[in-house]
Amino acid sequence: MRAPFPLALRIGSDIIATNRILCPLKPDSKRLNRLAARFLHDKELDDLNRRFPDWRNPELQVESKRRNVATWLAGRWAAKEAAKKAWDATLLSFRDLRVETEIGGAVHIICDTGIQPDDESYNRVTEQVAQVSISHDGDYTIAAVIATPLHQDIKAELGTRRSEAEAKVVNQYAVLQDKRHTILSKMVQKFNDPSRYEQDPRWAAVDAYTSTHLLAPERNPHHEALEFAYSNSVAKGLPDIASYPAQGKFLSIQVQITGAKNILEVGTLGGYSAIWMAYGAGLETHITTIEVDAHHKEVAEENIARAGLSAQITVLLGRGVDVLPTLVEEVKAGKQAPFDFVFIDADKQNNLAYFDLALQMVKPRTCIYVDNVVRRGRLVDETAIKEDPRISGTRALIEAVGKNDKVDAVVIQTCSEKNYDGFMLCVAK
Ligand SMILES: C[S@@+](CC[C@H](N)C(=O)[O-])C[C@H]1O[C@@H](n2cnc3c(N)ncnc32)[C@H](O)[C@@H]1O
Structure with missing residues (x-):
């Protein structure tokens, strides 16, 4: 005994x-x-x-x-x-x-x-x-x-507080969801085509539940800066097409796993995804992000400054197809370090051009992540293939990558609060 x-x-x-x-x-x-x-x-x-x-x-x-x-x-x-x-x-x-x-x-x-x-x-x-x-x-x-x-009195008090805090998080998330749904319904009215935005309520509910536990504001020191970036962007008239919170965290975790030190992004919008990546990356990492719209760049820089990340994130103004070749020259001339993580999230018709240019300036084993490649299944919709350049652009990318021996890639379909979509994940050999 x-x-x-x-x-x-x-x-x-x-x-x-x-x-x-x-x-x-x-x-x-x-x-x-x-x-x-x-x-x-x-x-x-x-x-x-x-x-x-x-x-x-x-x-x-x-x-x-x-x-x-x-x-x-x-x-x-x-x-x-x-x-x-x-x-x-x-x-x-x-x-x-x-x-x-x-x-x-x-x-x-x-x-x-x-x-x-x-x-x-x-x-x-x-x-x-x-x-x-x-x-x-x-x-x-x-x-x-x-x-x-x-002591039991203290335990009881702390237990009550914990339940209240959890309820508050659920409530905060619900408010955020409401805001997003209002914007979404406005978009539906605008395009007068509700079927394009059909969404299974389970997807948003699962995001709401998991985010309550894994993206709880009080556990995320960057929550306020990220929320500001999102709300300020919408308030300043930017379209509500930024990555959603779970996706931002996914990017941040990818950056942590790969230990990326020099990140390239095409498509800044209000800097939401760049801020998530920078927080995942640590202080010694740098992000170069390209944006064609001067107003988006201005709002992104405001959000980035508010997040305390101005020294870490540089927003370059211009079309991806114009800015990327100058970066390629700089990498080749040794003026710019090669990139070790790439996020492509701009005009989808140019996906293949961006991918090819990015491939010229990455290190082996670099992860290249291309967003929105499934688009509610329109990737394989006959009409969309003929009429939507975003779909034909993405198909050109997938088909070219399939033949390219220098990369290995997969497309993962996703369903979430942002509906049914997917991303392509590639690794440069
Ligand atoms: C989907 S949003 C990017 C979202 C952002 N990555 C995030 O998750 O927060 C796409 C952005 O690409 C920009 N864009 C569109 N065409 C572009 C081009 N030709 N070159 C660079 N950026 C472009 C748009 O102005 C928009 O801000």
Whole structure:
């Protein structure tokens, strides 16, 4: 028989490299502000302001000062991770926890529900303390927490909040869906051909459900910038033809898988897909995106600036068939690095031209992704083949790629909130 551990004690520990905090601190102070606002409790923000009055302006600080701020933040981060492990990571968020240093120097970590004593729930337990130890050595910070299990009052409060937050996300998504459906119905009226927009409600419902869990706004630090890019584009009169959120995330994940450092996009619109890719790619990656419409370019640049990505994304104005050959020359002359991820999403009649030009400036094993190749099945519709240059352009691409020994490719059909479509995924050999 095994004797159980006799004490109702739980431990948690965490280690973090200070450089992980220092990195966002260097090039862009806005990122640091966002990071601090995301994980520090308000009282910890006050502590930080007191200790490092100019921390919000790292450009003014010398390297050693920046490192001190990063080390302080790393201590808070590690302590909170350790506390989540000791208590209940599924219930707790970083901002429910705060590290507190007493006047004598003793350090505690507190699970703080934020309920004030003058609140009617004052007779319930609203805060719980655990012991924490934080140590720094060179580039690393380590924290260990020892705690008794979370009090039932706190568990109940956090559980209620979690359900409310989940309901809010579902609600936010429903509002977004409504907005999209209104735009879609306007398009249907405009073209007076509802059959072109038929949509099985299950597709949007599945997107709504999965997005609630996998694209939850509170878990996506870039949610606000992406939502701004989408809404601002529609508000400024751009057509509602950007990638949808799950597709944006798919692109971002592709970029992470391939480790792309130099991305090419044809068809910027309001920069929505470019922003998703840039967030997936990391700070050292660059995206060149081509847009023929000057107003689209202007709105895209506004959205990109708002996302803090102006240094990472360059929008080139012009027709793809004119701009791409100049890029090919630059790559051949060594003035421009070859691309290692390509997203083609512009005028579909030129798909093959874009593909051929892109192929001249990519590294082996580059992923080339071409969007909207199925178009509700019109890819194989006899009338569309004869009358719609977007369909004949896409068929020319698929047939040429099928004969090209330098690439391997597949078309995947998709159904989603944006109806029935598909993409072609190729890899350059
Ligand atoms: C489907 S939208 C791009 C959507 C964007 N990739 C996204 O997911 O957010 C296509 C864009 O290509 C642009 N475009 C159309 N013809 C073009 C051309 N010949 N050269 C470059 N861009 C073009 C359009 O103005 C439009 O902004």
